[in-house]
Amino acid sequence: MPDKTWWKNGIVYQIYPRSYQDSNNDGIGDLEGIRRRLDYIAELGVNAVWISPIFPSPMADFGYDIADYCGIEPIFGTIEDFDRLIGEVHARGLKMILDFVPNHTSDQHPWFGESRRSKSNPKRDWYIWRDPKPDGSPPNNWISNFGGSAWSFDDATGQYYYHAFLAEQPDLNWRNPEVREAMHDALRFWLRRGVDGFRVDVIWHLMKDPEMRDNPPDPNYKPGRPEIDSLQQVYSNGHHDIYGVVNGMRRVLEEFDERVLIGEIYLPVERLVTYYGTAELPGAHLPFNFQLIFAPWKPEALAKMIEEYESLLPEGGWPNWVLGNHDQKRIAARIGQDQARVAAMLLLTLRGTPTMYYGDEIGMAYVDIPPEAVQDPWERNEPGLGFNRDPQRTPMQWDSSAHAGFSTATPWLPVSPRYPEQNVEALSSDSGSILNLYRKLVAARRQHQALSIGSFRLLHSEGDLLSYERQHGDQRVVIFLNLGGGEVEAQLPESRTGAVVVSTLGEPREEKLGNSFILRPHEGLIVSE
Ligand code: GLC
Ligand code: CA
Numbered sequence: 001m002p003d004k005t006w007w008k009n010g011i012v013y014q015i016y017p018r019s020y021q022d023s024n025n026d027g028i029g030d031l032e033g034i035r036r037r038l039d040y041i042a043e044l045g046v047n048a049v050w051i052s053p054i055f056p057s058p059m060a061d062f063g064y065d066i067a068d069y070c071g072i073e074p075i076f077g078t079i080e081d082f083d084r085l086i087g088e089v090h091a092r093g094l095k096m097i098l099d100f101v102p103n104h105t106s107d108q109h110p111w112f113g114e115s116r117r118s119k120s121n122p123k124r125d126w127y128i129w130r131d132p133k134p135d136g137s138p139p140n141n142w143i144s145n146f147g148g149s150a151w152s153f154d155d156a157t158g159q160y161y162y163h164a165f166l167a168e169q170p171d172l173n174w175r176n177p178e179v180r181e182a183m184h185d186a187l188r189f190w191l192r193r194g195v196d197g198f199r200v201d202v203i204w205h206l207m208k209d210p211e212m213r214d215n216p217p218d219p220n221y222k223p224g225r226p227e228i229d230s231l232q233q234v235y236s237n238g239h240h241d242i243y244g245v246v247n248g249m250r251r252v253l254e255e256f257d258e259r260v261l262i263g264e265i266y267l268p269v270e271r272l273v274t275y276y277g278t279a280e281l282p283g284a285h286l287p288f289n290f291q292l293i294f295a296p297w298k299p300e301a302l303a304k305m306i307e308e309y310e311s312l313l314p315e316g317g318w319p320n321w322v323l324g325n326h327d328q329k330r331i332a333a334r335i336g337q338d339q340a341r342v343a344a345m346l347l348l349t350l351r352g353t354p355t356m357y358y359g360d361e362i363g364m365a366y367v368d369i370p371p372e373a374v375q376d377p378w379e380r381n382e383p384g385l386g387f388n389r390d391p392q393r394t395p396m397q398w399d400s401s402a403h404a405g406f407s408t409a410t411p412w413l414p415v416s417p418r419y420p421e422q423n424v425e426a427l428s429s430d431s432g433s434i435l436n437l438y439r440k441l442v443a444a445r446r447q448h449q450a451l452s453i454g455s456f457r458l459l460h461s462e463g464d465l466l467s468y469e470r471q472h473g474d475q476r477v478v479i480f481l482n483l484g485g486g487e488v489e490a491q492l493p494e495s496r497t498g499a500v501v502v503s504t505l506g507e508p509r510e511e512k513l514g515n516s517f518i519l520r521p522h523e524g525l526i527v528s529e
Contacts, residue, residue, distance in 0.1 A: 010047025197260030319352025432506020
């Protein structure tokens with residue numbers, strides 16, 4: 001019996017709400033804007049939308065600093081807008097995934113307001129407070145992910161508080177049972193409103209070394225890298241108590257039907273897979289697999305990575321793949337427009353749930369952000385290292401009108417200058433566009449169960465060619481990817497012949513293939529028997 005679980009069969013589509021569609025022309029995207037674009041999303045053929053944080057926030061880190069877990073940020077709309085949006089999402093047969101940020105709150109969250117008031121405040125222990133060292137310096141050497149010490153001194157009570165990110169994002173103390181209860185209730189608040197699951201922000205960060213020992217230096221550190229990389233993050237995150245915490249969230253989701261728990265985790269693959277948990281202590285359904293973001297774009301490297309991941313998955317662990325998100329340079333900026341099409345085919349034909357990032361389907365790439373337009377707090381703290389996240393957060397390009405149809409006001413980040421040609425409207429009417437390629441790939445995945453839930457067998461990974469087979473029952477589909485700019489000879493296994501289901505190239509090619517054939521430069525093919 002095929003497994004019908006929606007998040008195994010489906011495709012997740014990530015929306016960065018500030019940049020999708022502005023409905024009230026203040027230059028910032030909002031919930032009503034997303035609602036107006038639901039037909040587009042449904043036509044893409046994806047199954048679920050994940051929306052980056054939409055909760056009340058001072059926006060020090062653009063919503064990843066939450067001041068109220070059970071409300072809607074007025075910039076994005078109202079709770080009524082939210083209810084309307086989720087109603088229409090569900091009416092189209094789509095699922096809605098929200099972004100849960102449990103590691104830290106905003107410093108403007110009332111909990112932190114209380115916690116910092118006095119050492120004896122009942123919420124003091126909801127955050128991580130420590131005395132200075134005798135010389136007044138921070139309690140340990142931990143560094144913020146955005147640069148500088150991870151500790152900020154609070155004059156009023158003479159202690160430091162810990163923040164893995166900005167000083168405006170104090171870390172919650174997940175060792176305190178009251179914190180866990182309050183956060184579980186926040187999850188229930190949205191689950192009761194019909195939310196189908198959560199993407200949990202930096203989930204591996206939640207549990208730190210209880211003794212808060214110094215992190216060891218990283219001998220491979222080179223100047224020019226972010227300061228956080230100068231230390232190995234041995235003690236500041238990923239303490240083994242994390243598995244109980246993840247399981248706690250999983251159990252809350254299991255109070256409801258068919259909800260999904262996705263974890264944001266940047267760890268080496270052998271540690272990543274431990275976040276699936278065990279039979280006794282189940283963890284995340286989908287620990288995000290970011291390996292495609294970092295792997296060299298070479299057949300051998302990709303093949304090795306895929307096989308290693310497949311072999312490390314625990315019993316019952318369902319794979320997943322991510323090409324990009326709001327924190328990472330876009331795929332088309334990393335490997336170019338030609339290969340971005342090949343990457344789309346890879347993402348949508350690997351075994352496991354794919355997550356697409358808004359705008360990748362129209363080939364959005366790098367957008368230059370002039371210094372005076374920089375928004376990302378990380379870039380402001382550590383300028384010029386090349387880690388600005390703004391270029392992957394620019395407004396969605398809908399049409400060729402002013403500001404790409406995103407807004408009539410000046411958008412909060414610049415629109416790509418390529419928008420007059422590179423927009424949804426223009427690419428929709430071009431049958432060979434990347435947008436229509438994405439649509440074909442999604443449709444092929446829906447048509448062929450071999451692609452969505454079939455097994456995976458690597459066939460070839462030398463030179464510029466990566467090929468593999470997906471099989472479900474007696475349905476077999478072979479994928480050929482030319483990762484280079486020259487022609488490549490390819491062959492179907494076991495003297496078979498086949499028919500082309502999708503080519504990444506705009507120009508059509510012969511549909512019937514003999515046992516061996518030529519892949520054109522940058523061509524990817526899905527071939528059925
Ligand atoms: C996650 C988010 C990122 C944010 C950070 C702190 O990595 O994806 O955007 O800055 O957590 O919340
Ligand atoms: Ca708006």
